[in-house]
Amino acid sequence: MARSTYPDVEIPAQSVYELLFGDLDDADLDRIALVDGSTGDETTYRQLIAQVDALAGALAARGLGVGDTVGILCPNLPEFATVFHGVLRAGGTATTINSLYTVGEIASQLKSADAHWLFTVSPLLPQAAEAALAVGIADDHLVVIDGAEGHPSLRDLLFDRAAPPDVHFDPATHLAVLPFSSGTTGHPKGVMLTHQNLVANVLQSEQVIPLGRDDRVLAVLPFFHIYGLSVLLDFALLKRASLVTMPKFELAEFLRVTSEHVCTWLFIAPPIAVALAKHPLVDDYDLTGVDVIFSGAAPLDGALAQAVAERIGCTVCQGYGMTEASPVTHAIPVARADIDRSSIGLALPNTECRVIDPETGEDVAVPESGPSAPGELLVRGPQVMTGYLADEASTAQALDAEGWLHTGDIATVDAEGVYVIVDRLKELIKYKGYQVAPAVLEAVLLTHPEVVDAAVIGIDDEDGQEVPKAFVVRRADADLDEEVVMAYVAERVAGHEKVRMVEFIEVIPKSSSGKILRKDLRSKVGRHAAVG
Template sequence: MIFTGPHPPTPVPDTSFSSFVLEHARRHADQVALVDVKGEVSFTYGELLAAVERVAGALRTRGFGPGDVLALLAPNLPEYPVVFHAAASAGGTVVVLNPLDTTPDLLAHLNGAGAVVLVTTEEQAARAAELVAGSKLREVVVFGQAPGTTPFAELLAHDDLADGPASGTLAPGPATGPLRVTDVDAAGDVVALLHSSGSTGRPKAVMLTHRNMSANVLQTCTATPLDERERVLAVAPFHHAFGLLMVMNSSLRQGATVVTMPRFDPQAYLQAIQDHRITRLYVVPTIAVLLARSPLVDQFDLSSVRTIVSGGAALDPRIARICEERLGCRVGQGYGLTEGLVSFMQIDGSPAGSVGRATPNIEFKIVDITTGQALGPGQEGEVLIRGPHVMKGYLDAPEATREALEPDGFLHTGDLARADGDGELFLVDRIKELIKYKGQQVSPVELEAVLMTHPKVTDAAVIGVPDEEASEIPKAFLVVKEPVTAQEIITFVAERVAPYKKIRQVQFIDAIPRTPVGKTQRRALKQHQDATP
């Protein structure tokens, strides 16, 4: 059985992603589009359009155009969407990178994507030198000043109209304002590369086309609409699909004001809501727990908040209810994945525990995980989704792409779920076994590989264990050949991985439970784990 949602089919425009997102920008040119949480840097919608065009022109004069890749390594800043849409308008691809990743991880992403330009912050400038030495980067641009780099202000001051395009053919923008973009094949050209950790090893680069991204934004705007007077607090990282699509681009498409926050701090977060009179919060469950239970909340005026949208991991219905009662707002959650974000969203009347119904243009089915046979309402199996938002594939990974995408366009999510007769989706477990730590994806296989390099470890397995604040934390089960402390293991891993990937608990056991073919039986570990930290 194939399920659909409550929305009628909605046409996805065959245009560049930037033209779609900024289509209505000139209508509210004097309204603030982006402002940092301290109020030091801001762009009105008119200034945003002008900045995108100038930076796109600067990139074109440097020879950047179709087929080229720009890497963006920065926290949430008002300049972030300027750079993203400038590169996209020039016909290029943007690979968004996590500043918390290790240098070897970043080099792997840069080289895999073939990035030629890196845009980053002053704080990352020293590391950028290492990245240049180990990659094909030909220029580093920084927000601010740093030796051996190009100031972003230089690109922002570029007179695009004087120089004209260096490559590609410029097409007129939407009727409401001529955003100058290089012609693209919306359905075929990749505008963004985001990394998704698979259960089989290191992260893979997800290729999203202009049409994929436009479809995602369109789904968000329909499922969780904003009006032009709303103010959105952007703390979900823009390098993550949740932050990039739902928070940044969907808000700009609808003319809201986006208040950027480079890092999460509970008190600063609550202060920002009060000071900026935030109306919409996009949160991960960790932040929802803070809003529901922290005594800090009572010290701030959060009465402006109308809606909270949770994503990144499943939200406990009890936490959602407490948030609604405490803040006097509506709390909803959605479900998707980097390969196909905004696939489901709760609507009024969605039952507790549901992640909602399919968003516009989405079809889904539940299939038996052994036979692949389609199942009916109430039956548990893997959820597969199909729609214009589903990725083009994994970069340079044809086998992984074939495993993820069926010939008929359905995407394997790796999640065990069931649907009721109304098409409400209920997640049961993750087949992929990814660990969701504060909205970040952590691969157990990657951590196991690190653990196996420790000289005292003979076998290792990693699972995610429930944690109220973080959703899940990585826990290691180890077989060792000589005595070693849990803290020694935790420190060993922490020195080799990004902070969000650190092992948080360790348990020593006699043997790792495995199937006859050697696969780790993670469910058995979850059933028999103890509370040993």
């Protein structure tokens, strides 16, 4: 076991609202908190707090109680901050929903989280309304932020002018947010993150992310993902920086917003790094204001990091974490130019780590020089979840009796405490930072009448980014080609979950217990088709 090389930081017994907004002085109140990257509209900290308090009051007046769950299906807009923190201020629990989800996926998350409210925006209303109807959310509890006939709008709630409620709860046990994650394998599960989890992680992150009041942070990574929610939204607010929102990634718009708003920090996922390193469009924009690019959500190659740093003229770092850890456990400190950019850096304060042999469970020895032998990375700290919602079996698999979170990632560590992720024990595919569970895609494939068996793995595309590939056993008389298979899956899953390659084989390799032998599939090389 190894503790962080940083000294512990104090984790106060505060709610997220108290931490972020409790000590704002007059100078901070009039600073810009949020900028709509599309329109340029600005929201000060004073305005944001007033909106958060007003929404909390309106929700409480309309029956939201402490511990009630509210779904948020919304892209990155300044209003997201008002809704999320208004829910928390009222004592509610937010379950943030992927904006790309299908009706069935939205309904499944709402039902699992027992949500009785849903906030969305008008472009997503058709699927939101159908999902809400399926789980029994009434029209007056389906709030359309920008307004739609038959539903309350955010403006309607704010103009209730109700005082925020006087709520009391224990930050150590009260759930702040229920994001859904596939964990190490399988179908999405509700990750129970308390106020203390979120408070701890933003305070831990202060030690390695030197964001300041004068920084402008580009927020293109989705707030529904814990990376965007905690590392961008909450951390930027904690540091009194300005957050520039983008509802979706388009390279030209990304570059325009970065340039025109003089963003100093870019939080990205590796596919954006590929574009920054390779795309000719980058040369058409002035990115000299960028000081730091920080990558997360999936592994960043060291050579790619170097290429981006040289082209943009900035520092490039990466961090590591999981939804189950709120999410950050490791990061490369911006000031440490000596640390290999392909590593995940050092453990955050208050974080303990182990690297264990997956077969024996014994700790891997750390040599005096060079990296250790690889082993599964385990972490423990105040940012680690309390468990999966209503799923004791999955919780027991992820969190052992001593509180260690089994990440499912294979890592090495050296004597300086620098960790490198070298492989994945888990089966999850990370497509552009999104989690894709093979089991979900396999279940869809098996519903096709001409598919006898199927398995899905992640493989690297030409840019070194992981994509889902399906191995399919088809009926002997089937008239089934790769494009048909991919189209079939695409109609039934979110866009990021689509199968991108297909290979037909005679039999899916399996163990005697019936477990798919994915390592055997990874060793296969055959014809395939790919789509973007």
